[in-house]
Amino acid sequence: MMIVDGVVHPMDGPVIQRGYVAFGDGKITAVGPMEELTAVAEDALDAQGGHILPGFIDAHCHLGLFGDSLGFEADDGNESTDPCTPQLRAIDGVNPLDRCFQEAREGGVTTVLTGPGSANPIAGQFVALKTDGRWVDQMVVKAPAAMKFALGENPKSVYNDRKETPVTRMATAAIIREELSKALEYQDKQDKADQDPDTDMPDYDAKLEALAPVLRGEVPAHFHAHRADDIATAVRLSKEFGLKYVIVHGTEGYKISDLLAAEGAAVITGPCLTDRSKPELVGQTLENPALLAKAGVRVAICTDHPETPIQYLPLCAAMAVRGGMGEEEALAAITRNPAEIAGIGHRVGTLTPGKDADIVVTQGHPFDWNGKITAVFLEGRQIL
Template sequence: MIALTGGKILTMCGKTLDQGTIIIRNDKIRAVGSNLDIPSGCRVIDATGKIVTPGLIDAHTHLGIESEGMGWAGSDVNERSEPVTPGLHALDAINPADLGLLEAYQGGVTTVMVAPGSANPIGGQCVLLKTAPRATVEQMLLQRYAGLKIAFGENPKRVYGADRKKMPVSRMATAALIREAFWQARQYLQQQGEKDFKYNMGLEAIARVLRREMPLRAHAHRADDIITAIRIAREFDVEIIIEHGTEAYLVADLLAAEKIPVVLGPALSTRSKVELKDKTMESPALLYRQGVAFTMMSDHPVTPSCFLSLYAGLSTRYGLPARQALRMITCDAARILGLADRIGSLAPGLDADLVVWSKDPLIMSARPEIVMVDGEIDFLQAPPPC
């Protein structure tokens, strides 16, 4: 067992403990509180003067499937041969040795969602990983089926219409291709159990969404694309998460009313295409004031995942309360991912994923000194105590 003592503990699920103790056994948190009795034989780690938080959660990345420093050979993020490829799975392309994964871990990001890219109207299935270095991706796996990636707006039009002169050339065609695939999957479900039923890997992936076993994760920047994504989700009665959501603040009332979450960002990208022209750094504060459930992404490698805490900190400059800035990349992110019973907070029974910071993690000069994933410790800035 391990006892982490003396630090200021930001549990994110309850009160802050100015000088608290966390008891960890194997891969789980066993107790959190002040003046706890430390079991005999416990390894004690003194965190006096430090800040302890849950491990950070980056809810939208392409880590491991767009491996850094490898160019074309390490790029497996988009399958551009066909516009509709729901049967693909990011899990099969992840390189656990990607430097970006290691740096995310060293930056205090302990959980990441890895998604296919946005070239295709339907790009494939997403996965959730723990970032601690492991030999195989199976050893990092947190959730195999984390969503089905769909994409609206400029990217599918450019990749297929502008570059290859095939469907989709327009937003109409993008929506039609998604609808057609979902209608086929609905018929596929109805045919299950019949004598001549034939398994189809792509339709089975969409069937998981129709059965509400995983959500749609809809790449949508412009407000009208966000509304189109919601329209399709309504038609098929499926759960949806808006990814990027550059203009989500323009339809925040609808998102709040329908309880549709947003994975917002990346914050530090430029207005590199037309659908980003109304991007604003005030988006987190605007969504917060409207009651929209949201978290912030890095979209790694667009911006580095390892600086997620800095992106959250920057949002406080534009009106987001500091407490909420940290919540959105811990407990709120966990809730949006459907894993609040495992990660995102410091409470008994949850995974022992935490970070010991040199100071407030929203401050630029803060450094992760200890990162723990599933109870295993990595001392990044200081040697283990004697």
């Protein structure tokens, strides 16, 4: 199968103004200019001068965990009975038959990182999923893909209403620090028991077991943080425990962009199509992704679905262009960058031979308001 006669955005090299993408057995096999083709396959899809891109990737959302048009019955995104729930796995809560998965596909979103919300200082494990399927286990790209932590107003407001800890930023950070310290101690006891048969293995603790790969750097820590001071706390905690971390939202990241660049931090920005619904969003601006990228920070763009419906991920990237980001840079923020940040860049994010044939074809530029998505392929299967 091949897609021909389109503007190809490989995202691992220069744009090809008139090119093709070939694929077979679910993988991309070749990408190049039309002049290189000696023959066009009979079943080739003619892009008719449109654009050919990697499938879009939402680096942070809650797809399948907050049911569409439903209330408590379909709300599986926050276990707000306990401020510390690292043992929770998104894979156990995702409903792949939620119609928003179909809307994701219609919007060209072929991969998502989805997981628990931000009610808890430690919320649980995110999963990277393809957006087509009926059995979530068959859709997994990586699990766990991240451990979700949250700072700022969300934990404060949830537990203030319950008159429980935490009700301050200090307490939120303290809970995270205490649990990570317990996990280190738990690991140390396990190591000693492995080395000495006379030493008892510590009693199994699901929370501490879940945090072990985070402490080993095998699973990144995704910190929900909007305000600049909360971002600094995320960096501080990560450095204390040697975590591989990512800042999620980073609404005031532009205020400290040079410092984040110096720290080597990656930031998943968004959602941008929302109001300033809480005090920590007072500094929200469409210029944030552009200013972060200009400073040298690796940036991805998310919808935070259902905060912004997931099918509008390309529109969120277009808003970043309005805020000063280059078009290819903004496309990278919903393809290559989120794949690399999520540790799944070996499979998705670029039109590189050998990677999954997740491909989007558009009529007009993907940021063109009057354009539309004409075809979507996931692992070589046409799903739209």
